Amino acid sequence: MDGPQTLAPIFARKGSYLFLAHLHPDGDVLGSMLGLGLALMGQGRRVTLAGPHPVPEPYRFLPGAQWIQQWKDAPGSYEVTVLLDCPDPARTGGLLEAVRERGTTVVNIDHHQDNRRFGDLNWVDLSASATGEMVYDLLQHFGWSLTPEIATTLYTALVTDTGSFRYSNASPKAFRIAAHLVAEGAAPARVAGELYEGRSHENLRLLGQLLQRIETSADGRVAWLVLPSELAGNQDLIEAEDFIAYPRSIRSVKVALLFRELQPGQVKVSLRGKGEVNVAKIAARFGGGGHPNAAGCTVTLPMDAAKAALLDAVAHALLQHNEASPQGKNLGGGPGD
Numbered sequence: 140m141d142g143p144q145t146l147a148p149i150f151a152r153k154g155s156y157l158f159l160a161h162l163h164p165d166g167d168v169l170g171s172m173l174g175l176g177l178a179l180m181g182q183g184r185r186v187t188l189a190g191p192h193p194v195p196e197p198y199r200f201l202p203g204a205q206w207i208q209q210w211k212d213a214p215g216s217y218e219v220t221v222l223l224d225c226p227d228p229a230r231t232g233g234l235l236e237a238v239r240e241r242g243t244t245v246v247n248i249d250h251h252q253d254n255r256r257f258g259d260l261n262w263v264d265l266s267a268s269a270t271g272e273m274v275y276d277l278l279q280h281f282g283w284s285l286t287p288e289i290a291t292t293l294y295t296a297l298v299t300d301t302g303s304f305r306y307s308n309a310s311p312k313a314f315r316i317a318a319h320l321v322a323e324g325a326a327p328a329r330v331a332g333e334l335y336e337g338r339s340h341e342n343l344r345l346l347g348q349l350l351q352r353i354e355t356s357a358d359g360r361v362a363w364l365v366l367p368s369e370l371a372g373n374q375d376l377i378e379a380e381d382f383i384a385y386p387r388s389i390r391s392v393k394v395a396l397l398f399r400e401l402q403p404g405q406v407k408v409s410l411r412g413k414g415e416v417n418v419a420k421i422a423a424r425f426g427g428g429g430h431p432n433a434a435g436c437t438v439t440l441p442m443d444a445a446k447a448a449l450l451d452a453v454a455h456a457l458l459q460h461n462e463a464s465p466q467g468k469n470l471g472g473g474p475g476d
Contacts, residue, residue, distance in 0.1 A: 142264075147281065149219055152184075156221060161230035162231070166298065167269045167270050170299070175274045177288055181283065191233075192232075212237060216242060220238050220243045220245050223270045226249055226253050227253075227257075245259050247260065249263050249273075271297050274296070285324075294330060297320070302384070353389075361393070384411075393416070394453050405438075408436050408438060409434075
């Protein structure tokens with residue numbers, strides 16, 4: 140496995156660099172690519188930032204976000220192409236394949252357990268709380284300065300991927316890095332305000348309606364929310380809300396799911412766990428992946444069939460966990476009992 144030391148010669152090159160974001164970019168990929176991209180620009184490198192989808196509105200405050208281009212195809216060629224927080228090259232919407240055909244060195248920096256090691260150089264650190272944490276380590280290794288702009292991007296990556304430091308991946312190291320980034324100019328109040336306090340009155344009203352749609356299993360261990368198809372056009376609300384946090388917040392819930400219809404017959408599913416089962420393994424059964432407590436997949440099924448398939452898989456996983464644990468063997472029972 141490659142790391143900061145083996146990556147040093149790549150980032151010492153004076154050639155052209157391309158940073159590619161994945162589909163539906165989130166705070167970690169945007170914060171990571173902007174943090175490393177700005178650092179490279181500060182070293183006099185030529186850097187291009189792009190992705191298949193635009194920067195969601197809540198993240199447009201990030202320094203350098205205005206330079207991220209939306210591409211349907213990849214123009215030109217680049218000496219080095221960097222992907223961060225992207226376990227599967229297919230998530231670039233074909234952009235990586237197009238660039239690779241013209242000749243480029245691909246650098247893959249990620250913290251997902253299902254990363255496919257598709258790069259010419261692969262640095263995959265499963266212990267990292269966020270890919271932004273890995274970029275921080277890289278910049279520290281190089282001895283490059285942390286400007287307030289870079290600190291803001293990396294702090295945002297940490298905040299979003301740890302659920303504002305509420306998830307189990309919020310390690311002591313993540314807190315230490317966050318403290319250093321704040322000391323270097325990241326402003327927690329501003330970041331939180333931009334990310335979580337930009338709702339419109341209309342979006343808040345719609346959120347109230349959606350919360351009434353949350354469903355739970357008979358035993359209360361599984362909760363899910365289906366985003367209605369008529370909301371598909373309300374991109375501002377979809378981008379501004381971490382909807383799955385609401386069913387996950389129910390005390391008894393062990394696994395939460397969010398179902399969103401991308402188009403008829405295609406459903407995007409997000410899964411969140413609380414340590415009872417590995418939701419990444421469930422997502423992998425449907426061609427997805429992620430982390431043990433945060434994963435996702437896209438299934439080619441009508442909504443009702445997608446719901447049934449995923450809920451059945453979750454119930455089976457919870458039943459297996461219950462049977463395997465000493466407490467479960469003593470008490471018996473499973474989902475729905």
